Amino acid sequence: MPQESDRSRSEILQGTLDLIVLKTLEAMGPLHGYGLACRLEQISGAVLQPNQGTVYASLVRLHQKGWIASSWGTSEHNRKAKFYALTARGRRQLQRETEEWQRVADVMARVLAL
Amino acid sequence: MGDWLRSWCSRIHAWARTASVDREFTAELDSHLEMIVDEHLARGMTRADARRTALVRLGGLTQLRETHRDQQGLPVVERIAQDARFAVRRFIKAPAFSLFVVMTLALGIGATAAVFGLADAVLLKPFPYPDPDRLVTIWEDDSAYGFPQNRISPFVFLQWTPRNHVFDDAAALTESSVNLTGSGTPEFLHAHRVTTNFFSVLGVRPLTGRAFVAADGEPGHPLTVVLSHGLWVRRFGSDPRIIGQDVQLNDARSTVIGVMGPDFQFLDSRIDVWLPSQWTGDYVERRKTDHFLITLGRLKPGVGLGQARDDMSAVSRQLAADRVWDDAPVLVPLRDQVAGRIRPAILMLLCAVGLLLLITCANVASLQIAYGAARVREIALRLALGATRSRVIEQLLTEHLLLSLVGGACGVAVAVWSIHLLTVFVPRGIVAVPLVDSRVLTFTAAISIATGIAFGVLPALGASRPERVTHLKHGSGLRRSLVVAEIAMAVLLASTATLTLRSFALLSGQNPGFRPAHVLTLQTPLALPRYASEVRRREFYRDVIQRIESLPEVVAAGYVTSLPLANSGGGSLVTFEHHPIDPRHMMVANMRVVTPDYFRAIQMNLRRGRLIDGGDGTDRPKVALINETMARESWPNDDPLGRRFKRGSPETDSPYWTVVGIVADMRQGGMDVPIRPESYFSFEQADFYAPDSLAIRTTADPAAIAEAVRREVSAVDKDQPITAVRALQSLVDLSVEPALVQTRLLLSFSGVAMLLVSLGVYAVLSLAVTRRTREIAIRVAVGAARGDLLRMVVGEGLGMAAVGLSVGLATAVMLARVFTHLLFGVQPLDPLSYAAATLFLIGVVALASYLPARRAVRLNPSIALRSE
Secondary structure, three states: OOOHHHHHHHHHHHHHHHHHHHHHHHHHOOEEHHHHHHHHHHHHOOOOOOOHHHHHHHHHHHHHOOOEEEEEEEOOOOOEEEEEEEOHHHHHHHHHHHHHHHHHHHHHHHHHOO | OHHHHHHHHHHHHHHHOHHHHHHHHHHHHHHHHHHHHHHHHHHOOOHHHHHHHHHHHHOOHHHHHHHHHHHOOOHHHHHHHHHHHHHHHHHHHOHHHHHHHHHHHHHHHHHHHHHHHHHHHHHHOOOOOOOHHHEEEEEEEEHHHOEEEEOEOHHHHHHHHHHOOOEEEEEEEEEEEEEEEOOOOOEEEEEEEEOOOHHHHHOOOOOEEOOOOHHHHOOOOOOEEEEOHHHHHHHHOOOHHHOOOEEEEOOEEEEEEEEOOOOOOOOOOOOOEEEEOOOOHHHHHHOOOOOOEEEEEEEOOOOOHHHHHHHHHHHHHHHHHOOOOOOOEEEEEHHHHHHOOOHHHHHHHHHHHHHHHHHHHHHHHHHHHHHHHOOHHHHHHHHHOOOOHHHHHHHHHHHHHHHHHHHHHHHHHHHHHHHHHHHHHOOOOOOOOOOOOHHHHHHHHHHHHHHHHHHHHHHHHHHOOHHHHOOOOOOHHHHHHHHHHHHHHHHHHHHHHHHHHHHHHHHHOOOOOOOOOOEEEEEOOOOOOOOOOHHHHHHHHHHHHHHHHOOOOEEEEEEEOOOOOOOOOOEEEEEEOOOOOOHHHOEEEEEEEEOOOHHHHHOOOEEEEOOOOOOOOOOOOOEEEEEHHHHHHHOOOOOOOOOEEEEOOOOOOOOEEEEEEEEOOOOOOOOOOOOOOEEEEEOOOOOOOOOOEEEEEEOOOHHHHHHHHHHHHHHHOOOOOOEEEEEHHHHHHHHHHHHHHHHHHHHHHHHHHHHHHHHHHHHHHHHHHHHOHHHHHHHHHOOOOHHHHHHHHHHHHHHHHHHHHHHHHHHHHHHHHHHHHHOOOOOOOOHHHHHHHHHHHHHHHHHHHHHHHHHHHOOOHHHHHHHO
């Protein structure tokens, strides 16, 4: 059974993961689940996702809030796959969150430089 | 906020398409898996290895699908649906238990819903007039004469209404009756004679035609009449052309100007017509001290009752200062006026039924706890398989709620079936009828849910800790407390019932002062102008009585102005000869005009002196009879016989009457209404009232002679309406009917409560015996006597009873004060009633303890010890 500390850590990580997915979609254009999961593996290793399937939790959340849209298409190797792309709302949300992170980073930088 | 809303819309959308959402995601996962496999194959793994590693890398498919499903859709709803299905299966597997619980709940919830329906109709539902909270009745304070809330006279009405600042308008009305003659059988109609603004004060409009205008109230104006809907349908065939037509009322022509709607009534559902009051200046002056008007005012918007009271007091003080009129006004909101008397009884019923419901809940909770112990394994297994405790509690609560909702649904049936029994508590003037409507249904749903939570929470919390449940001792402390609580509530309920029973017995056991059996009564109201002449009236009475007394089964027949228990006023100020005048204690006595045989007809007892007889004719000395109360109050130290009194104040010029006899007190207003002074006069000598009620004593069943009596009356005057034909006994029964029904209801509630208590006690003790099997077996083996064992078990039961009784009786004593208004002749702390309730409860507990005790005694020690 999950411990208390595990749960709160995963909540924080949930939010971060969502942001990374948004950013990745902005940078790389529409991706399918596998593509996204590979990117995440590259960026963070096992920290953010113990397995590839966890990306779907994030994708469902983002989809429900209307920040990404999905459609079925064909992959590079001619497989049927579901692609996800950023929406206009998603772009705005990404911008907001990026600014927020930037602010936090600036403050931390100043604090750590003391 | 917008995001949150979007999420939920998306969830609901997905929930509607669960299957296809699932399929889509499965396809997506498959595709993802294949892509990972492709990657591994490209790196040179074998197909088998590639697939295996891919599965690990992707993650548990089942878990991913589950998470996905939880994120989409409405897991709460699905969980509840799942729990409900599971609960239904369990109930089907334990039919006896489920049925018992549902039935007790149905009884408790149904009874509560029915009583709520009554309370709603009488106390809560607004009157069917616009802004009914602004309607206030206006009375006069005549406490000095024994009438703290007295009707007013037209003179007072005309003084108070123009001077006040708080009423939009005020109307006055009085009861009246008219005889409808002309085509068809003559019919006696109940009427209200109203000031012409009556309908506008109420704010209602006729269904067709118009209401009164000021002109209709001018003396000499052609007579107009407004019909009730019932009369219009019954007598005039709902003919819309009735408007403008004339009808014959009391031998005078009246034009029908309007017909009221089918649901309209004010203060009396029997009213057939409304007639306009036409007051001349002379009439107002003549009837200055006659108190017969009921007054209704509509407060101005925003004016409160306190403000209105202050203003009216100021008005009356000014009038007193100007020596116009002395008496102070009394303002009573319409609701209080109509429902005030019955309100305590209804509230008491609500409390009693509430207690019953609580006892039911405690019983079901106790049962559920016991039942929960039997599910230890199932729950422990669930928890081990990964269910959270809150999920288990959720599931258990769903079960309880389902039980209580089903119980509530059956309760609706109980309510529908029983609510008509409560109609006897609806006072005259309340338009709403107690029935199971949407308000009552909403209430039933709410208490079903509350009940489910009440009896479900504790057992659910307890059962969700299986580690605590395995011990047989589980819940026994809790169950004991519940049974003790049940006993406390049951004794409270039972003592209420016994108090009410005693009260009712005393009330109905009273000597009414006459003998009601075998007496037929009816009314033949004599209408003016046909019977305006004194001579004509007397002729009528003599003819009718002579004819009726000649019927074979008739013993005696007599007329009176007002039958017993049908007190319809007719009081007058009395001045005694040679008595000092005390303006603060003037007596107002009932005046009854009778024909001589009346006393024989109702078998009223003569205490002293003689009765009025045929010899007291028109030209003989004026004589009167008085009742014991009047004798006591007016001449406490003297012999009233031979004394004289007159009607009216000392200055009034009216003849003196000599007291020739004292009769026994007779119940006038009701069996519990204090008896007023009353005097009787012969119809040959008194002309101030014309009697209209006939009492006929027969040798057989009163109903049998009704037809013959009608014939005789019609033979004297074929146009004379005959009304209110009924046995005198029914008047007596009617006056105690609410008390009777209340007693029956409380006794039934107590009966059910006792039953539930006995079941609770039995269950707890049964379990205790099972638990202590080993101990009991050992005792028996070492030679414990049968008696000891019996004492042990029954003693445990009585121990619980002792605690429950103390708590219950203590609460009863604390609440006793509340009872004072509701009891007749019995003190709220009447020891006999409490003793009866207590003993009964002890008996019930002892009996319920007996069976488990017998089981303990029958225990075979060798078998018992071996089976451990």
